Amino acid sequence: MDSRRLIDRRHLDFLLHEVLAVDDLCRYSRFAEHGRETFAAALDLAEQVALDKFLPHNRKADLHEPQLVDGKVALISEIGEAVAAFCAAGFPAVLADYDRGGMQMPFVVGAACDALFCSANAGTIAYPTLARAAANLLEVYGTAEQKRLYMQPILEGRYFGTMCLSEPQAGSSLADLKTTATPQPDGSYRMSGAKMWISAGDHELGENIVHLVLARLPDAPPGVRGISLFIVPRWRVEADGSRGARNDVRLAGLNHKLGQRASVNTFLKFGEQGDCVGYLVGAPHNGLAQMFHMMNEERIGVGLSAIQQAAASYQYALAYARERRQGRHPDQKDATSPAVALIEHADVRRMLLLQKCYVEGGQMLAFDAALLVDRQHDADERVREQSHLLLELLTPIVKAWNSDYALRANDLAIQVFGGYGYTRDYPVEQCWRDNRINPIHEGTNGIQALDLLGRKALMRDGAALRLLLERIAQTCAQAAADATLAPFAADLQRAASLAGTVTQAAG
Structure with missing residues (x-):
């Protein structure tokens, strides 16, 4: 089979331009220098790098997972080459301001570029996109010095980043995390x-890894309200920006995984020798709220990655x-x-x-939610407020619905192949394994x-829910004018009304 069928650019362009009208974003001052041509150029470049550098080693990385060799993570060389190509093309800064060397692209266009990489290799793309999400958090909450360092x-593609939340004894229960941060006279923390x-x-792909770590200060109240956020670099950074x-x-x-084996998954220890230096980000005891900036971006990314694995297997x-x-x-x-x-x-x-x-x-x-991120740049305060409300409501839906139904699609793809689909002779079983982490x-x-x-x-x-139900009702009213769509519009309206009634009653 021709692997280049993985990416349906015609359909992607239809969604972006005909359905979502992303070109309209160019009327915002932030995106005024862009147009359909620059959006297409970014997508063309992403497609080329995805097909040339990410897709060819997708199976090899699955068969040769990361290993611990002499205390270091050993990856197949193609992962480093792909990540280097991603960085050389400027995608770590696809959303960043021009004065930081970025492309200043809309979030939805950046998401579309990421979608192409996710279809090609869901494991390798995790390295630079996690780092970019860490940078986006620091853009909002970091000091000028933290942003510089x-x-x-x-x-610039030189450093990478992670989010360090879960602990062995706590898992998803962040209220039970035990990592501590002790203030030092110089303003740092141990x-x-x-x-x-x-x-x-942990890896050797760049000069440094910036870990964003949730921890507790000595005076922290119990539960999630006592969590703070810290920068903990793998290598210390000197005041002049050089690596220390x-x-x-x-x-x-x-951790040896079922799928997405290209991306190494690690167990990290901080301060075993009593000399782990960290730096507080933002206000004390506000770390979880700050981390949600990165988590919500990643949740949209997870939903998009999941559905792209379904798109690939389809x-x-x-x-x-x-x-x-x-x-x-x-x-x-x-x-x-x-x-x-x-x-x-x-x-x-x-x-099918x-x-x-x-x-x-x-x-x-997923793309509609991504567009809501960009709508918050609108000059109209009401548009900004409504976009924020809808985004808050839709983010968990993007993550959960997409990862759930993407697996169903992967399962159906295997079924189409029959017995062959259950073997490693064809790629659909890997698509399922790669996707299983997303729920x-x-x-x-x-x-x-x-x-x-x-x-x-x-x-x-319930303002966000009411707004969503109003928009669904508007869509149903428009569709009802078409004889073919009218029965489906009526079914959707009944389901939406029931969901709203039950949710509001339960609340």
């Missing part, structure tokens, strides 16, 4: 503790169904007649169409449900 090198499941937590001595951050082990299944000839139509009784292509069988078409629905619906959901990390889908119903649907007396 830690954020700017990430944007860090002590351990973090588990840290993606891209090795910090007391130690790699304690690797393209594989579609190509296979067109090429593989097997069986005959039920009314063909002549056993000597030529076999028909799988796609001619009704059940195979059903499975279900995948297509999940993929295109999930892509639209778990960045907050399990159960946690997303708690967030959605416990906080987002009820915030501001």
Whole structure:
């Protein structure tokens, strides 16, 4: 099969320009220097790098997972080459301001570029995109000095970054984390503790790794309200920006994963020798709220990555169904007649169409949420406020719905291949394995449900939910004017009304 079928640029362009009208963003001052041509150029470049540097080693990285050799993480060389190409193309700074050397692209265009990399290699793309999310957090909460020393090198592709939340004994229960930060006379902190499941937590791909670590100060109140956020570099950084001595951050082990094996997953220990230096980000005891800036960006990224793994397996299944000839139509009784292509069988078409629905619906959901990030640059305060409300509500849905239904699509792709799909001879089994992490990390889908119903649907007396229901009603009213769409619009309106009634009653 032609692997380049993985990326359907025609459909991506249709979503961005015909449905979402991303060109309209160019009327905002932040994006005024852009246009359809620059958006297309960024996507063309992303597609080229994804196909030339990321896709070719996708299977090799799966078969040769990271190893611990002489205390260091050993990766296949192609991972470093792909990440270097990503950085050389300027994608770490795709969202950054011009005066920081960035492209200053809309978030939705950056997400579309990321989608191409996710389809090609979901594991390798984790290194630079996690780093970019760390830089985006520092842009909001870091001091000028922290931005100079830690954020700017990430944007330049020299430093990488992680988010260190979970601990071996606590998992997703951040209220139970035990990592501590003790103030020092020079304004720094001594860090002590351990973090588990840290993606891209240790490697030799860049000059440094900037760990963003949640920890407790000595006077911290219990629970999540007592959590602060710290920069903990792998290598200390001198005042002039040069790399200093090795910090007391130690790699304690690797987690060997079901999928996405290209991205190393680590167990890290901080301060075993009593000399781990960290630096407070923002206000004390406000770390979880600050970390949510990175987590929410990553949750949209997880939802997008999940649906792109479904898109990849769908393209594989579609190509296979067109090429593989097997069986005959039920009314063909002549056993000597030529076999028909799988796609001619009704059940195979059903499975392909279900995948297509999940993929295109999930892509639209993710890109629509990404567009809401950009709408917060609108001059109209009401547009900014409504965009923020909808984004808050939709973020857990993007993460949870996409990762759930993407796996269903992967499962259907395997089914289209039949027994071959269950083997490693074809890539759809890897798509499923790579995708299986997405309902778990960045907050399990159960946690997303708690967030959605416990906080987002009820915030501001249900304002975000009401706004979403109003927009659904407007869409249904427009669709009702079309005789073909009217029955579906009526079904959607009934379902939306029921969901709103039940949620508001429960609240």
